[in-house]
Amino acid sequence: MAEFRPFEVSDVRFPTSRSLDGSDAMNPDPDYSAAYVTVPTSDGDAGNGFVFTIGRGNEVAASAIHAVEAMVVGLDVDEVLGDMGAFWRRLVSDSQLRWLGPEKGVMHMAVGAVVNAVWDLKARRAGLPLWALLAEMTPRQLVDLVDFTYLSDALTPGEALALLERAAAARTERMAHLRESGYPAYTTSAGWLGYSDEKVTRLVGEAVADGFTHLKLKVGADIDDDERRVKLVRGLVGPDVLISVDANQRWGVDEAIANVRRLTPHGVYWIEEATSPDDILGHRAIAEGVHPVRVATGEHVANAVIFKQLLASGAIDVCQIDACRVAGVNENIAILLLAAKYGVPVCPHAGGVGLCEVVQHLSMFDFVAVSGTTEGRWIEFVDHLHEHFEDPAVVTGGAYRAPRAPGSGARMLPDTLRDYSFPDGVVWTASADETTGNTHHTTG
Amino acid sequence: MAEFRPFEVSDVRFPTSRSLDGSDAMNPDPDYSAAYVTVPTSDGDAGNGFVFTIGRGNEVAASAIHAVEAMVVGLDVDEVLGDMGAFWRRLVSDSQLRWLGPEKGVMHMAVGAVVNAVWDLKARRAGLPLWALLAEMTPRQLVDLVDFTYLSDALTPGEALALLERAAAARTERMAHLRESGYPAYTTSAGWLGYSDEKVTRLVGEAVADGFTHLKLKVGADIDDDERRVKLVRGLVGPDVLISVDANQRWGVDEAIANVRRLTPHGVYWIEEATSPDDILGHRAIAEGVHPVRVATGEHVANAVIFKQLLASGAIDVCQIDACRVAGVNENIAILLLAAKYGVPVCPHAGGVGLCEVVQHLSMFDFVAVSGTTEGRWIEFVDHLHEHFEDPAVVTGGAYRAPRAPGSGARMLPDTLRDYSFPDGVVWTASADETTGNTHHTTG
Numbered sequence: 097m098a099e100f101r102p103f104e105v106s107d108v109r110f111p112t113s114r115s116l117d118g119s120d121a122m123n124p125d126p127d128y129s130a131a132y133v134t135v136p137t138s139d140g141d142a143g144n145g146f147v148f149t150i151g152r153g154n155e156v157a158a159s160a161i162h163a164v165e166a167m168v169v170g171l172d173v174d175e176v177l178g179d180m181g182a183f184w185r186r187l188v189s190d191s192q193l194r195w196l197g198p199e200k201g202v203m204h205m206a207v208g209a210v211v212n213a214v215w216d217l218k219a220r221r222a223g224l225p226l227w228a229l230l231a232e233m234t235p236r237q238l239v240d241l242v243d244f245t246y247l248s249d250a251l252t253p254g255e256a257l258a259l260l261e262r263a264a265a266a267r268t269e270r271m272a273h274l275r276e277s278g279y280p281a282y283t284t285s286a287g288w289l290g291y292s293d294e295k296v297t298r299l300v301g302e303a304v305a306d307g308f309t310h311l312k313l314k315v316g317a318d319i320d321d322d323e324r325r326v327k328l329v330r331g332l333v334g335p336d337v338l339i340s341v342d343a344n345q346r347w348g349v350d351e352a353i354a355n356v357r358r359l360t361p362h363g364v365y366w367i368e369e370a371t372s373p374d375d376i377l378g379h380r381a382i383a384e385g386v387h388p389v390r391v392a393t394g395e396h397v398a399n400a401v402i403f404k405q406l407l408a409s410g411a412i413d414v415c416q417i418d419a420c421r422v423a424g425v426n427e428n429i430a431i432l433l434l435a436a437k438y439g440v441p442v443c444p445h446a447g448g449v450g451l452c453e454v455v456q457h458l459s460m461f462d463f464v465a466v467s468g469t470t471e472g473r474w475i476e477f478v479d480h481l482h483e484h485f486e487d488p489a490v491v492t493g494g495a496y497r498a499p500r501a502p503g504s505g506a507r508m509l510p511d512t513l514r515d516y517s518f519p520d521g522v523v524w525t526a527s528a529d530e531t532t533g534n535t536h537h538t539t540g
Numbered sequence: 541m542a543e544f545r546p547f548e549v550s551d552v553r554f555p556t557s558r559s560l561d562g563s564d565a566m567n568p569d570p571d572y573s574a575a576y577v578t579v580p581t582s583d584g585d586a587g588n589g590f591v592f593t594i595g596r597g598n599e600v601a602a603s604a605i606h607a608v609e610a611m612v613v614g615l616d617v618d619e620v621l622g623d624m625g626a627f628w629r630r631l632v633s634d635s636q637l638r639w640l641g642p643e644k645g646v647m648h649m650a651v652g653a654v655v656n657a658v659w660d661l662k663a664r665r666a667g668l669p670l671w672a673l674l675a676e677m678t679p680r681q682l683v684d685l686v687d688f689t690y691l692s693d694a695l696t697p698g699e700a701l702a703l704l705e706r707a708a709a710a711r712t713e714r715m716a717h718l719r720e721s722g723y724p725a726y727t728t729s730a731g732w733l734g735y736s737d738e739k740v741t742r743l744v745g746e747a748v749a750d751g752f753t754h755l756k757l758k759v760g761a762d763i764d765d766d767e768r769r770v771k772l773v774r775g776l777v778g779p780d781v782l783i784s785v786d787a788n789q790r791w792g793v794d795e796a797i798a799n800v801r802r803l804t805p806h807g808v809y810w811i812e813e814a815t816s817p818d819d820i821l822g823h824r825a826i827a828e829g830v831h832p833v834r835v836a837t838g839e840h841v842a843n844a845v846i847f848k849q850l851l852a853s854g855a856i857d858v859c860q861i862d863a864c865r866v867a868g869v870n871e872n873i874a875i876l877l878l879a880a881k882y883g884v885p886v887c888p889h890a891g892g893v894g895l896c897e898v899v900q901h902l903s904m905f906d907f908v909a910v911s912g913t914t915e916g917r918w919i920e921f922v923d924h925l926h927e928h929f930e931d932p933a934v935v936t937g938g939a940y941r942a943p944r945a946p947g948s949g950a951r952m953l954p955d956t957l958r959d960y961s962f963p964d965g966v967v968w969t970a971s972a973d974e975t976t977g978n979t980h981h982t983t984g
Contacts, residue, residue: 125635125636192569192594192596201645378845
């Protein structure tokens with residue numbers, strides 16, 4: 097009988113602020129980071145997961161993962177892997193830890209890291225990539241993963257089951273299609289706010305040459321500059337490439353409506369994070385005010401309860417799940433089911449470090465077993481930091497290639513864990529003056 | 541020129557689970573705790589604040605307070621105290637730490653602890669209790685404390701100013717009334733779920749004898765038992781004492797409506813935390829479904845953006861602010877202003893440890909300078925752990941007595957900080973088998 101052993105938790109940080117990769121109106125100088133957990137078993141296996149952060153406070157997420165540890169160590173591995181729904185409920189409903197959310201923020205993300213690590217382990221033991229493991233579970237098994245307590249006024253277990261059963265018939269052919277053609281991607285690599293026009297022009301050209309038909313630009317610092325940049329890129333790509341914009345929560349509701357209307361003549365596909373991710377009624381007002389521009393949000397939406405309201409009330413046209421914001425795979429399945437019920441396409445947030453690697457599995461599962469389509473759907477792609485992973489995401493011809501290796505994609509390389517460890521890894525000690533993550537450098 | 545010095549952060553825990561004080565349907569065995577911060581100045585002053593938790597995870601909140609520390613140490617004290625609005629925005633909008641919320645959960649509560657500590661300092665330096673310090677600020681100064689970015693679609697700075705100016709005329713007489721008569725309280729001391737009928741009967745009798753005209757009972761574990769207990773207490777107190785009930789988020793939306801209807805014939809004033817605190821649309825559906833029973837929530841509402849929606853959409857009839865859930869005094873002033881605009885009475889959550897001491901200042905300020913009335917308003921009172929504070933809350937004749945000592949009420953006694961320190965304080969080392977907070981004891 098194998099049981100779970102004490103976690104190894106690493107505070108891993110990448111000095112991305114040195115090149116302004118990832119700069120946007122809300123986050124001018126992120127150091128992409130992970131509070132990374134290894135969940136070992138007594139028979140020598142391990143699963144990996146992480147909380148993604150952008151630098152300072154990564155140690156708080158690591159502390160939260162340790163708080164979850166006591167609920168897991170000593171549990172029977174087979175029993176946990178055999179009822180992942182019960183495991184999720186156990187971790188989310190610990191009464192004392194729940195107080196720190198509830199079901200939001202650092203504590204919820206830490207639960208997500210551990211839940212995801214155990215899914216990684218389950219997929220490795222099954223010898224399957226996570227998306228295929230999920231896509232081969234029966235509709236009933238999938239429904240049992242979800243806690244419907246706060247969701248059933250919008251989606252009952254019976255409705256979820258019916259939805260999954262309808263999609264089940266064509267699973268095999270969709271899996272074959274996925275292995276053949278991959279899953280559509282869009283790119284944000286060209287549009288960071290800290291980049292010069294020259295760099296944007298070069299990167300947009302490269303993106304189109306690489307097969308991308310959908311680009312995203314950061315906006316939200318200055319609307320005149322935003323309009324100029326959208327116009328610039330529209331001029332570069334012509335009318336047939338989709339351009340979405342992302343304000344990273346910088347605007348109030350009325351401001352968002354006015355600003356999006358300024359950008360609309362240049363052809364905007366979606367407006368992302370126009371305002372606070374908690375503002376359901378605000379997003380609905382924005383959706384009414386900027387139609388036909390689509391309203392997108394989700395990377396900072398704390399849990400399925402907020403997603404339920406955004407979806408059921410017509411506040412969003414694009415549902416942007418994140419692999420590491422909610423409490424892991426189970427809660428993201430709940431959100432995929434809600435999105436399918438309301439007919440809203442799921443276009444995951446990715447980038448950062450490791451988010452592409454993990455979230456692709458959820459979209460691929462969604463295609464095979466839930467929504468049954470990739471129409472109007474793309475997974476975000478940002479081309480950096482993939483080299484730190486055992487099984488890096490592969491995007492070619494504007495599409496994510498279906499992972500074939502067992503697991504969830506979350507495992508980092510041992511050298512990375514050593515060199516990027518904060519504050520003692522060589523990347524940080526070699527340039528002690530830059531360890532705060534506060535320094536600004538011109539772009540590389 | 542005085543500047544802020546490095547914080548002292550204490551993990552203080554009270555073994556309340558040993559007597560089931562504070563037990564409810566969601567939280568069967570809380571160990572009331574505080575991640576307690578002292579913010580010292582170079583000229584020998586200090587302010588205090590804390591994150592309130594119920595045990596496990598208190599160390600995560602302490603870690604989050606340390607993450608805030610770097611933004612404060614070295615700042616000029618007079619400059620900060622002179623522009624508390626700017627200080628609040630600085631702490632809430634640090635881009636890297638903000639990612640961990642945003643504006644919710646552990647990180648936001650830690651910011652709240654530090655903001656509250658600096659308000660405590662400001663009040664001490666002014667020689668005033670916090671409520672009086674706030675009540676003597678001009679309407680313009682109060683408006684400048686609030687960040688309206690995500691709120692202005694519901695409440696503009698101009699509307700807030702007008703509202704405060706209307707209330708300003710009668711401030712002096714309301715301050716005199718408050719010092720004379722105090723502020724109405726209701727009690728939860730009699731209604732914890734873990735108490736026997738005999739204990740409830742005795743405590744209800746004592747509460748009525750002590751002058752309370754409004755009691756609250758915990759429900760949500762078993763509706764048959766809930767109905768029996770409400771009926772029992774109604775029989776004890778007769779028709780004129782108000783009875784509210786608190787489900788501590790145990791129900792889904794439809795379940796909440798059905799269960800409240802079961803209790804309604806026995807006379808229920810409000811239903812508190814019927815479902816997830818994030819469910820704005822759910823609360824609105826419940827409000828429609830259980831009318832005329834009032835819907836109350838707020839102690840777990842993460843920020844002013846969620847409160848804005850609950851208030852603007854008519855989802856709640858009672859607004860339950862908490863001193864330590866949102867980012868401190870400034871954000872609670874925003875919520876008081878929103879509640880006043882929508883005419884919703886504010887009835888703070890208190891109890892735990894220290895919550896009564898701090899939140900009373902906000903209700904008293906609300907009465908003097910914002911809403912101008914105590915009608916339909918009560919501050920929760922739970923009679924335990926007050927002895928650990930330098931200036932404990934005083935409730936007599938069913939009313940909180942206006943504090944007269946300078947400060948916010950947050951300062952704990954040195955002996956308490958020493959003896960209840962976790963895990964090394966004598967309270968925890970003396971009974972090592974009980975240090976997990978998981979043990980159950982029969983009631984004392």
